[in-house]
Amino acid sequence: MNAPYDIELNNVSFQYDQTIVLKNISLQVKQGDFLAVLGPNGSGKSTLLKIILGLLKPTSGDVQLFGEKSRDFKNREWIGYVSQKSNAFNTGFPATVFEVVESGLVKKTGLFKKYPKDASIRVEKALQSVGMEKFMKQSIGELSGGQQQRVFIARALVAEPKCLILDEPTVGIDHEHVQSFYNMLAHLNREQHITLILVTHDVDTVSNQISHVACLNQTIHFHGFKNDFNQISDEDLQAWYGHSVRKIHHTKVREHND
Amino acid sequence: MIEALINYEFLQNAFASGIIIGLIAPLLGVFIVVRRLSLIADALSHVTLAGIAGSLFLSQSYAFFALLNPLYLGIVAAVTGSVLIERLRRLYKHYEELAIPIIMSAGIGFSAIFISLANGFSSDLFSYLFGSVSAVSRQDLWIVIVIAIIVITFLLLFFKELFLLSFDEEYAKASGLPAKWVHLLFMIVTALVIAASMRIVGILLVSSLMTLPVAASMRLAKSFKQAILYAVVFGEAAVILGLVIAFYLNIAPGGTIVVTSIIILLIVLIGKKIWLSIVMKNEGGSVV
Numbered sequence: 395m396n397a398p399y400d401i402e403l404n405n406v407s408f409q410y411d412q413t414i415v416l417k418n419i420s421l422q423v424k425q426g427d428f429l430a431v432l433g434p435n436g437s438g439k440s441t442l443l444k445i446i447l448g449l450l451k452p453t454s455g456d457v458q459l460f461g462e463k464s465r466d467f468k469n470r471e472w473i474g475y476v477s478q479k480s481n482a483f484n485t486g487f488p489a490t491v492f493e494v495v496e497s498g499l500v501k502k503t504g505l506f507k508k509y510p511k512d513a514s515i516r517v518e519k520a521l522q523s524v525g526m527e528k529f530m531k532q533s534i535g536e537l538s539g540g541q542q543q544r545v546f547i548a549r550a551l552v553a554e555p556k557c558l559i560l561d562e563p564t565v566g567i568d569h570e571h572v573q574s575f576y577n578m579l580a581h582l583n584r585e586q587h588i589t590l591i592l593v594t595h596d597v598d599t600v601s602n603q604i605s606h607v608a609c610l611n612q613t614i615h616f617h618g619f620k621n622d623f624n625q626i627s628d629e630d631l632q633a634w635y636g637h638s639v640r641k642i643h644h645t646k647v648r649e650h651n652d
Numbered sequence: 653m654i655e656a657l658i659n660y661e662f663l664q665n666a667f668a669s670g671i672i673i674g675l676i677a678p679l680l681g682v683f684i685v686v687r688r689l690s691l692i693a694d695a696l697s698h699v700t701l702a703g704i705a706g707s708l709f710l711s712q713s714y715a716f717f718a719l720l721n722p723l724y725l726g727i728v729a730a731v732t733g734s735v736l737i738e739r740l741r742r743l744y745k746h747y748e749e750l751a752i753p754i755i756m757s758a759g760i761g762f763s764a765i766f767i768s769l770a771n772g773f774s775s776d777l778f779s780y781l782f783g784s785v786s787a788v789s790r791q792d793l794w795i796v797i798v799i800a801i802i803v804i805t806f807l808l809l810f811f812k813e814l815f816l817l818s819f820d821e822e823y824a825k826a827s828g829l830p831a832k833w834v835h836l837l838f839m840i841v842t843a844l845v846i847a848a849s850m851r852i853v854g855i856l857l858v859s860s861l862m863t864l865p866v867a868a869s870m871r872l873a874k875s876f877k878q879a880i881l882y883a884v885v886f887g888e889a890a891v892i893l894g895l896v897i898a899f900y901l902n903i904a905p906g907g908t909i910v911v912t913s914i915i916i917l918l919i920v921l922i923g924k925k926i927w928l929s930i931v932m933k934n935e936g937g938s939v940v
């Protein structure tokens with residue numbers, strides 16, 4: 395019954411028309427992992443997430459979700475998603491924060507059915523977890539970019555997913571909220587064993603919370619425990635990315651300073 | 653007016669279908685506007701015209717078509733057009749709007765051919781272009797009722813899916829929504845509403861009835877539910893007032909309904925401006 399991995403990619407390659415974006419990606423994510431995906435702009439991070447979500451079909455290779463072939467996987471509500479451009483929506487859209495978050499329950503509720511009676515409680519809880527419950531009745535278009543982003547995170551949380559996929563979710567969120575947002579993710583990860591895949595350029599801030607790291611640039615150069623990632627030499631990172639990526643030792647330095 | 657309504661069946665037909673259309677056109681219009689598909693309604697109405705002109709032309713030579721309500725062929729054309737638009741939109745992924753001029757010109761082209769072949773405009777055709785108070789038959793009314801039942805059932809069944817698809821298509825797909833199918837059904841239902849509205853407002857003005865009340869409601873609505881409610885209220889007001897004026901002044905109702913919608917829109921726009929400036933002044937006053 396229980397699949398060994400929540401998400402498993404075997405030899406996945408992907409290309410848009412002519413350009414190869416991903417090459418022979420194999421990646422396994424276990425239940426309870428908190429994986430940070432690192433890589434420079436254009437390295438294929440968002441593309442990788444879209445393949446996992448079934449928004450793009452791999453050119454070759456296969457994707458397994460909770461032990462099932464992605465094509466046959468029916469329980470999409472188990473996987474929550476916050477996209478990179480989620481606040482690039484039509485800001486004139488007449489909808490309240492409540493309505494937007496409630497729409498995260500669509501798949502869980504099922505076709506032809508009304509939202510369940512406890513929907514409003516769930517929505518309120520999801521909004522509380524991102525500190526946005528006071529804005530429930532506001533129009534989504536009247537909020538600031540960072541506030542909108544937090545609403546979209548609430549929309550991903552409201553269906554209580556088993557796995558949460560976040561594509562640079564903290565862009566536009568102020569520093570104070572970024573910290574509490576990562577703490578909230580860590581809480582979800584530890585208390586509710588939600589699997590997390592997080593694309594970020596902000597390794598420093600999140601380094602205490604994550605368990606695994608994957609370095610992506612067309613292929614996966616490294617995937618393993620955070621501690622093993624710390625052992626990687628700067629030369630290697632340089633070779634993968636063409637320039638250095640900030641590494642996690644920053645936290646150690648910070649600890650010394652404290 | 654009331655007396656005339658009791659005495660004349662044609663007036664009952666016109667008002668009953670008008671009230672139904674005043675409900676379903678803005679109802680669907682809300683989704684059309686927020687999905688930025690307003691022009692699709694125009695394209696589909698011209699395709700509907702091609703179907704109707706075709707039917708009117710064929711009725712001159714074939715007894716079968718002489719007996720057939722031209723609306724049927726109009727519905728067939730509209731639904732075919734909606735499916736074709738969907739296919740084209742997927743073919744031209746990065747230029748989705750290209751589907752609209754293609755289908756629209758096809759509709760106008762065929763209409764022109766059929767109208768010429770049928771030897772120009774008949775009075776019948778004029779009523780299809782701009783609507784009519786007197787031309788709505790009992791059969792037309794029944795068609796409108798059936799279409800309204802289909803539309804409302806569709807919206808009840810797919811309301812939350814349509815909302816999510818309109819607000820954030822990528823998220824809808826990521827949550828495993830059968831986006832392609834919901835979208836196709838939506839286009840077909842839109843085609844049906846256009847065919848249904850045509851008898852009253854006319855082909856050239858159908859899309860206005862789907863968009864103008866929504867344009868007004870979007871200025872006022874805070875939530876999606878409010879946007880729908882106001883759009884329907886404005887749509888009904890425009891249809892009923894428009895029909896009454898059309899009846900008394902003996903003008904095509906398409907014109908009176910659309911002009912009424914525009915007046916409503918203006919009142920909303922100006923009203924909101926005034927209201928905002930009053931609020932600003934009051935707030936300014938309380939600070940000082």
Ligand SMILES: Nc1ncnc2c1ncn2[C@@H]1O[C@H](COP(=O)(O)OP(=O)(O)OP(=O)(O)O)[C@@H](O)[C@H]1O
Nearest residue numbers: 410413415433434435436437438439440441442478
């Ligand atoms: N729709 C598209 N059509 C063609 N090429 C695309 C498309 N989307 C992305 N690409 C290409 O695929 C590559 C990977 O893009 P992707 O968005 O996955 O990168 P990313 O790692 O998420 O970058 P960023 O850090 O900027 O978000 C890029 O080189 C980009 O040019």
Ligand SMILES: [Mg+2]
Nearest residue numbers: 439440478561
């Ligand atoms: Mg990206």
